[in-house]
Amino acid sequence: MDMRELVRKARTTRRFDESKPVTGQELRLLVDAARVSSCGGNSQPLRYRLVSGPAECQKVFPLVAWAASIPDWSGPGAGERPTGYIAICSEGTPGLDTGIAAQTIQLCAAAQGIGACMMGAIQREPIKQALNIDEKYNLMLLIALGRPAETIVIDEVAAGADLTYYRTADGVHHVPKLGLDDVLIG
Amino acid sequence: MDMRELVRKARTTRRFDESKPVTGQELRLLVDAARVSSCGGNSQPLRYRLVSGPAECQKVFPLVAWAASIPDWSGPGAGERPTGYIAICSEGTPGLDTGIAAQTIQLCAAAQGIGACMMGAIQREPIKQALNIDEKYNLMLLIALGRPAETIVIDEVAAGADLTYYRTADGVHHVPKLGLDDVLIG
Numbered sequence: 001m002d003m004r005e006l007v008r009k010a011r012t013t014r015r016f017d018e019s020k021p022v023t024g025q026e027l028r029l030l031v032d033a034a035r036v037s038s039c040g041g042n043s044q045p046l047r048y049r050l051v052s053g054p055a056e057c058q059k060v061f062p063l064v065a066w067a068a069s070i071p072d073w074s075g076p077g078a079g080e081r082p083t084g085y086i087a088i089c090s091e092g093t094p095g096l097d098t099g100i101a102a103q104t105i106q107l108c109a110a111a112q113g114i115g116a117c118m119m120g121a122i123q124r125e126p127i128k129q130a131l132n133i134d135e136k137y138n139l140m141l142l143i144a145l146g147r148p149a150e151t152i153v154i155d156e157v158a159a160g161a162d163l164t165y166y167r168t169a170d171g172v173h174h175v176p177k178l179g180l181d182d183v184l185i186g
Numbered sequence: 187m188d189m190r191e192l193v194r195k196a197r198t199t200r201r202f203d204e205s206k207p208v209t210g211q212e213l214r215l216l217v218d219a220a221r222v223s224s225c226g227g228n229s230q231p232l233r234y235r236l237v238s239g240p241a242e243c244q245k246v247f248p249l250v251a252w253a254a255s256i257p258d259w260s261g262p263g264a265g266e267r268p269t270g271y272i273a274i275c276s277e278g279t280p281g282l283d284t285g286i287a288a289q290t291i292q293l294c295a296a297a298q299g300i301g302a303c304m305m306g307a308i309q310r311e312p313i314k315q316a317l318n319i320d321e322k323y324n325l326m327l328l329i330a331l332g333r334p335a336e337t338i339v340i341d342e343v344a345a346g347a348d349l350t351y352y353r354t355a356d357g358v359h360h361v362p363k364l365g366l367d368d369v370l371i372g
Contacts, residue, residue, distance in 0.1 A: 003192070003297040007219045007290055028366065033193045035369045036340055038292065038304055041254065042351050044364050049372040068227065089371065096306075096327070099285020103223065104193055107293065111189040118224055120282075132372055141282070154222055165228050178230050180214065183221045185275065186235040186318055 008154060010106050011175065013115025014067055015076050016146025021083035022114055024052040027145070031086065033108045034101040045094050046101055046140070049131050051085035059130040060085050064142065065121040069164045082117070082144035087127065089137035098140040105143055115148035158182070194340060196292050197361065199301025200253055201262050202332025207269035208300055210238040213331070216272065219294045220287040231280045232287055232326070235317050237271035245316040246271050250328060251307040255350045268303070268330035273313065275323035284326040291329055301334035344368070 027050045039045070051060055061082070066075035076082070086105060088098055106116040124139040133139065152173040157163070159182040165175045213236045225231070237246055247268070252261035262268070272291060274284055292302040310325040319325065338359040343349070345368040351361045 003294045004215065004219045006189070007294065008222055010224070012224050028370075029190065031370065032366045033190045035366060036194055036363050037289065038196070038198050040306060042349055042361060042363075044349055044369070047369055047371045050370065095281025096285040096288070096304075099282040099287075100289040100304075101285075102282070103286040103289040104293075106224065107290075108189045108193065118282075118286075120226060134371070137371070163228055163230055175228060177222050177228075180218045180221060183230070183233055184214075184217065184236065185233045185320070185323070 006107060006110055010110035011152040012117050013148045013150065013152065014117055015080040015150040016082055016115060017149040018079050018081055018083055018146070020147040022052065022145050024050060026112065026114065027052055027084050027086060030105045030108050034104045037100050037104045039097040039100060040094065045090045045092055046097055047089045047137060049087040049089060049133055051087065051131065052083070057081065057083060057085065060127060063123040063127045063130065064119050064144070068121060070167055073167070080149055082146045084145040086143045086145065087131060087133065087139055088141045088143070089133060090140055091136055091138070093138055093140070102141055102143060109145060113147065114145055117144040119144055192293060192296055196296035197338040198303050199334045199336065199338065200303055201266040201336040202268055202301060203335040204265050204267055204269055204332070206333040208238065208331050210236060212298065212300065213238055213270050213272060216291045216294050220290045223286050223290045225283040225286060226280065231276045231278055232283055233275045233323060235273040235275060235319055237273065237317065238269070243267065243269060243271065246313060249309040249313045249316065250305050250330070254307060256353055259353070266335055268332045270331040272329045272331065273317060273319065273325055274327045274329070275319060276326055277322055277324070279324055279326070288327055288329060295331060299333065300331055303330040305330055
């Protein structure tokens with residue numbers, strides 16, 4: 001697949017097909033890509049905690065918040081929840097490196113038909129406790145993963161338009177994005 | 187190309203073939219991919235200043251520092267310098283979003299045979315002045331781009347090993363990376 005097409009396909013996904021879980025080995029391969037990505041000074045400050053299988057996924061699910069911009073939806077229901085997570089941890093707070101690794105994971109996942117949701121609205125300390133993550137680590141980001149079970153479209157909007165994502169009555173998730181000329185400056 | 191292979195290929199590149207410059211249109215297409223990537227709350231806080239052509243590249247080049255870990259090398263010489271830059275700017279300081287966008291750019295560039303170097307050791311205010319970037323923006327990251335003119339290899343190393351990148355007498359650039367099991371926790 002063309003890379004630009006893959007980037008468009010790699011949309012934040014919030015509803016999954018739980019009948020087709022991602023496997024621990026699939027999660028390992030995603031981290032195997034993330035670990036060789038560029039990072040500041042090649043210092044490799046990130047560590048990864050994999051979460052797979054129903055028992056561990058059920059520990060994490062109540063500790064995350066879904067889609068703040070869709071207030072009348074509390075998150076994916078039974079049968080459409082994530083079937084894996086990758087928790088990105090660090091002893092520091094390397095935001096840039098975390099973003100690089102997270103996008104590597106999201107793109108590699110999309111290339112294999114796996115959807116991802118980078119989650120920042122999470123209960124960090126309870127998740128660390130539930131997953132026995134050493135207290136020396138900060139939980140930088142949690143990525144939820146699973147086979148996608150929703151249609152997501154990009155709508156190009158004009159500068160100044162409302163950028164809030166939304167869902168229409170047909171269940172399609174819409175993501176408004178600024179056009180190219182509206183993000184270029186100078 | 188397989189995505190995991192592309193991630194390995196997308197290495198930080200510091201020596202380029204100036205005889206084959208990247209074009210302004212190539213830079214536009216890289217930003218066109220970055221702008222549709224995931225970002226926190228879909229708020230799209232990033233703006234991009236493209237730098238192409240010898241005159242503008244020459245303004246930026248003296249304002250960046252190269253390869254802190256190779257102290258006896260002051261940077262690429264004439265003929266091997268970047269032929270384009272993308273400056274990622276924001277009114278805030280969204281580190282995670284910047285990393286997501288930067289990796290999107292680096293991977294899309296690699297897919298087209300363009301090498302990239304994410305640069306954090308830069309003279310931010312002089313660069314903003316040289317490029318007429320409005321003072322309301324923070325210069326989050328500068329990405330140098332060009333056709334690669336160096337060989338870069340990943341060396342897998344054991345936990346606790348020196349992670350400093352280095353260059354051997356044959357000109358090959360080596361990047362030590364921790365193994366998969368050394369970045370997994372729990």
